[in-house]
Amino acid sequence: MKHLQKPGSRNFFFLNYFQLKYSLIVSPLEYYGIISAVKTLRKEVDDHDNSQEYKPFCTKLLETKKVSSLVYKTLTRIKKNSQMKWLLDCNYSRNENLDWSSAYLLTSRCTRSTKLIEFQFKFLHRRLATDDLLYKIGLKAIDNCTFCQEGPESLIHLFWSCHETSNFWKRVSEWLQSMKLLPKTSTLSNSTAFGLKPETSKFALQINYCLLLARRHIWLAKSKEMSPNFDH
Numbered sequence: 001m002k003h004l005q006k007p008g009s010r011n012f013f014f015l016n017y018f019q020l021k022y023s024l025i026v027s028p029l030e031y032y033g034i035i036s037a038v039k040t041l042r043k044e045v046d047d048h049d050n051s052q053e054y055k056p057f058c059t060k061l062l063e064t065k066k067v068s069s070l071v072y073k074t075l076t077r078i079k080k081n082s083q084m085k086w087l088l089d090c091n092y093s094r095n096e097n098l099d100w101s102s103a104y105l106l107t108s109r110c111t112r113s114t115k116l117i118e119f120q121f122k123f124l125h126r127r128l129a130t131d132d133l134l135y136k137i138g139l140k141a142i143d144n145c146t147f148c149q150e151g152p153e154s155l156i157h158l159f160w161s162c163h164e165t166s167n168f169w170k171r172v173s174e175w176l177q178s179m180k181l182l183p184k185t186s187t188l189s190n191s192t193a194f195g196l197k198p199e200t201s202k203f204a205l206q207i208n209y210c211l212l213l214a215r216r217h218i219w220l221a222k223s224k225e226m227s228p229n230f231d232h
Contacts, residue, residue, distance in 0.1 A: 001038060012038075015138045028137040044056065082126045089156040090191045098196060107199045110209040119216050126217065130158055146222045159218055160190045165225040169193055171230035172214050181207050 003022075005010050013021065015031050041056075055063075059072065064070045087096055107120040123127050131153035135143035145153040147164035159165060169188060176182040181203040191197035194215065199207040221228040 001042075004035065004038065014136075028139055032137045056070055059191060082124070085126060086124075086194075086196055090189075090194075090196065092191075094156065098191075102195050102198055106208055107193050107212060110205065110212055116212055116216060120212060123215060123219075124195070128155065130155055130222075133155060147227045156190075158213065158222060159194065167219065168228040168230055169214070172210070175230070176207060176210060181210075 004018070006013065012035050015026065015028055018024070018031065019026060043060040060070060061067065083098075084094065085099060087094060087098070092098070103124060107117045111117065131140050131146060134140040135152075143152045145151055145157055145162050147158070148162045150162075151157060160169070173182065173186075175187040177184050177186070182188075182201075189197070192199055193211055195208065196211065198204065199211075201207070217232065218228045221232075
C-alpha cells in the first residue's frame, strides 16, 4: 500500500501523479478500482475486533456453508453506505428512519419500463457518474456542474442544488398543482423528488411516476450537456 500512498499520509496518489512517479500507463477504472478495493480492505481491518482473527472475504466465502447469506450481508453493508450519504445530502440525521423498502420498490410500482427501472436503481445506489467523480478518475479536466458551471457537480448539486435544476423542479411542482395532483400550498422536498420518501397521497402513483420521469430527464439533459427543460 505504501507505493500507492503519499509519504507519511493515508491519502492515495491521484492517477496522473502515480503514472509520472512510476512511469506506468494505467486505465483510470483499473487504478481507482484497486484504490477502492484497498480502502474497503483497510476499513474492514480497522473496524475489526483485535480479539478475533481477521479473514479476507474470499476466505469467508470458501469456508461458509451459506454462501447466499454471506453475499447478502456484504451487499447490504454496501447499500447502507449509499443510504447514509443520501441522509447527509438531504439534511436528515443519521438516525432518521426512512422507509428504504418503499424507496427501492417504488419504481416497479410506477412503471414497467426497464430504462426507468435501471436508471432509478443506479440513482438510489449512487452509481451515476457525475463530473466530480469523472474528474477524480482523470476522465474530466474540470468538475464543474454541466448546467451552471458554478461549482462541483456532485449528485445532490446536479439533481437539486443547481439553480437550473431548482427552476426545473419549480416548474414540475407548479404543473402538478395545476393538474390538482398536489395542493397549492405544498412544497416539494428533495427526498420526495428523489423517491427516497415517496408521495403517499390520493394521487401517489401519478405523482411518483411524474417525479421519476423528471429525475431521468435531468440525467438525460446532463448527458446531452444542456439544461433541464420542462417543455421538453
